[in-house]
Amino acid sequence: MDPSRPASPQPAVPPAAGPHAGAPRPLLVSAAPGPLQGEVRVPGDKSISHRALMFAALAEGVTRVEGLLEGEDVLRTADAMRALGARVEGLENGSWRVEGRGIGRLQEPADVLDMGNSGTAARLLAGILATHGFTSVMTGDGSLRGRPMRRVTEPLAATGARFASRAGGRLPLCIEGTGEARPVSYRLPVASAQVKSAILLAGLNARGETRVEEPVPTRDHTENMLRHFGAALFVETDAAGGRVIRLQGRPTLSARDVSVPADPSSAAFPLVAALLVPGSEILLRGVGLNPSRTGLFTTLREMGGFLELRDERVEGGEPVGDLLVRAGALRGVDVPAARAPSMIDEYPVLAVACAAAAGTSRLRGLEELRVKESDRLASTVALLERNGAQVRVDGNDMIVEGAGALRGGGTVETRMDHRLAMSAVVLGLAAREPVRVDDTAFIETSFPGFVPLMDSLGADLGREG
Missing domain, CATH: 3.65.10.10 (Enolpyruvate transferase domain)
Structure with missing residues (x-):
């Protein structure tokens, strides 16, 4: 590189800055005090x-x-x-x-x-x-x-x-x-x-x-x-x-x-929380509906979840729509490996939903999870086990024994993984016992304003663990 070149403009986020540069942000998550309700738009895809x-x-x-x-x-x-x-x-x-x-x-x-x-x-x-x-x-x-x-x-x-x-x-x-x-x-x-x-x-x-x-x-x-x-x-x-x-x-x-649609991977967290917290009903506005990204929606419907699409349209070359979600009982599901690419980032929060469902779920073909922000396969197993769920890995498959409810009570090591941290928050909102999340700072990398958005729906978060 030529040292004589002029310096680049100052970056919006200097290399030493960002949520991971300071102290961890622990969070103690107790069950939502009531149903989650309201209309929100999650951040852009x-x-x-x-x-x-x-x-x-x-x-x-x-x-x-x-x-x-x-x-x-x-x-x-x-x-x-x-x-x-x-x-x-x-x-x-x-x-x-x-x-x-x-x-x-x-x-x-x-x-x-x-x-x-x-x-x-x-x-x-x-x-x-x-x-x-x-x-x-x-x-x-x-x-x-x-x-x-x-x-x-x-x-x-x-x-x-x-x-x-x-x-x-x-x-x-x-x-x-x-x-x-x-x-x-x-x-x-x-x-x-x-x-x-x-x-x-x-x-x-x-x-x-x-x-x-x-x-x-x-x-x-x-x-x-x-x-x-x-x-x-x-x-x-x-x-x-x-x-x-x-x-x-x-x-x-x-x-x-x-025009960037709302991120379906980010929408997954309030969506699953609304399915699991009794009496909840929320509307997620302007969610991206690209078929290569909607595997989670398909899977949750197979589990008996209420998801209703409204006002489907095309913006900036991508299909979008509003998603109405209503709480209800879920059942176990067998997810084919071929669906993994269309929901690869959503498996941790799907595993939480499976632990709360009635019956056994098998999530197939998850080898790609091993090379995410953390080894998400191992991290998701640890998340569930520490909060009372029965889960095991068979090759590249995750098998979750759903108990129809979530116990909670554990401490989750997020391992610098934003999606694992948000999945732990969702688990805590629907569990009998509080869940301690060791660090929520990394949530800002993909979902700025996650805690205020969830609080706007009635989650009552924001308590340091």
Whole structure:
């Protein structure tokens, strides 16, 4: 890197800042004092927010983004795109303005790119950086530095980029990008929207056609947004239900405004809480309904949960709608492995619902949970066991013996995992005995304002444990 380059603008969240930099925020969660009631909109979809900033930075012209998730994970992406030369501004009315650089025109960053806790940001950005002819370095917090990156760097190396990392392919990661990238043809060995997206993002600056085969379809926000910004992208479905995505390299992406729907993964937490707390009825407004993200809704309906869609519509190329949720008894469920990609982030809170249901639930094909912010499979098992539930792991399946009620009474180690922390809060709201959550600071990475939002519905949180 050239030390003579001018410094990048100051980031919105300095590397030393953020919820994980200070003392832990414990929380003691007792049963909700009454039914949860009201209408709320959860923050914007995290997956789409990351992509909106990245694609806007790669487009020519000015993109306006509405509904962006302003959690730390996404702010790290905003900082990274600034460091790479795009103009990224948060406006007073909650909108964001991005003046893009165009394909292949990003600049070498003057400093290390700190991605905080965000695996999505790190893996997708690796794809962009791999096909720009400069050297860059990415790091993250303690959790992100423990997560594997080799699943991304191995296919990206076929472009001509070179990578150096810690043992096991872990951050910090040095990327020596190539300005003459080769297109990649790659078949995903495991279902991963992050790996698929990294390869497609690399393919934007490669001459020729980039091709990705996914035997099991994953969330398709990248494909939708590529089309939205004007890329030539084609998707074919094979006889077995898999997909082949083909992208023509070196397109001209043109600035297009983006409206970010409410995040269905964030909606999962008030949704499950409302199903479990007796007498509850809530309306979740403007929730994203992309079919690649609604596996939890399907599963909860199979369990007997009352979920009613209202005012379905399309905003910014993504289907959205309002979701009415009403409390009621749940029954055990057998969730097929093929559904895992459409609800991979929701399994911890689904496991809580299964523990409160009547009968046995089997959640299949959860190997991807082992490489999330924590080993979410092990962490979810510990969450349930410490609060009186019977649960075991059989290979890559989780089996939960539902007791028709939740006992609680345990202390949950969140292990720097925001979704585990929120799942523990949901469990506490429906349990007989209070649940102590060791740290809720990381919730801010994906769901800023989670505790006030839950309190607005009647949860009565906010008591330090």
